[in-house]
Amino acid sequence: MSRGNENTQEPSIHPVVFLGAGPGDPELITLKGRRLLDQADLIIYAGSLVNTALLEGVGGRCHDSAGMDLEAIITLVLKGYRQGLKVVRLHTGDPAIYGAIREQMQWLDREGVDYEVVPGVSSAFATAATLKRELTVPEVTQTVILTRQAGRTPVPERESLTRLAAIQATMCIFLSVSMMDQVVADLTAGGYSEETPVAVVEKASWPEERVLRGTLKTISAQIGSSKIRKTAMIIVGPALDDASTIASKLYDTSFKHEYR
Known part of the structure; x- marks a missing residue:
């Protein structure tokens, strides 16, 4: 947004992204997740739990959070966000399960920071x-x-x-x-x-x-x-148990159903 006669613009504000990296195989990240990583300016990833092959070729700065506490992580996130950077907080698997994102999101709520969560393969x-x-x-x-x-x-x-x-x-x-x-x-x-x-x-x-x-x-x-x-x-x-031979009714020829 221009101010008076100045030609400068305010930095665009992008939501912080909490992203599920998937279980390890770099091909098991979602298409959306891959795109967000490739577009990110700042990536903070969860140490050795994340396969660093996911970060090969990315253009953004990468920070390993293994040695960081919550405050240090949030400080880095806020700095990037307020500079108008595209910030990705990269968690292993799906961040909804043992992802420790709740306390991060609560902190961002207190700071009035916009964010989104992108799921991954658990x-x-x-x-x-x-x-x-x-x-x-x-x-x-x-x-x-x-x-x-x-x-x-x-x-x-x-x-x-x-x-x-x-x-x-x-x-x-x-x-x-x-x-x-x-x-x-x-x-x-x-x-x-x-x-x-x-x-x-x-x-x-x-x-x-x-x-x-x-x-x-x-x-x-x-x-x-x-x-x-x-x-x-x-x-x-x-x-x-390998011994169980019970089959689903979904494809049974005698099973009446509305959707298959």
Whole structure:
């Protein structure tokens, strides 16, 4: 906007973007996410959790937030925003799940800063793809629980693994592989049998991903031998059982439906 006879213009203001990078494979970012990264002037990415192959060829300045606290991140975001830069805060997976964006958005709300959230592919679904498994199986389980074991960050008692296990649904357990013994103890105490199938995928969709398959009886020993300690998803429940041959009604020739 011009002021008087001046030829200068105010810098354009672009909303800050909280962007889901996907689980690791650079091709699993959305088309919108790829475009926003390519157009960004300033990218603040979540350390080693984000595959830096996503940042190859971008024109914007990149900052690794691994050594930054919340205030330092927000200070950088606000500086870029107020300079009229296109700012992208790049989170792993989908930022809605354990993305720690709530406190960032609340701070920006207090500052009157405009922002948007662009979803990404969660590591839970990349793990299911690696395992070649559908997480919902007709007449077996129609519920998927996304949760984590209590650690340095507490979990409400009503959402403990022991209580959730009573549902006997598919569970995708984040941020918990380093506590596998306790995970197994809580799940079996809650009602899963020791023979319940379980899989652990480290760095799903990355070139170095590793897959362990077993049961609640065997998985702790496998984790110990593998030395997997972080960046892994645990999936447990009857949907992983190879023995189930129940098929969806969706494509059944006798099933009457309005939409397919």
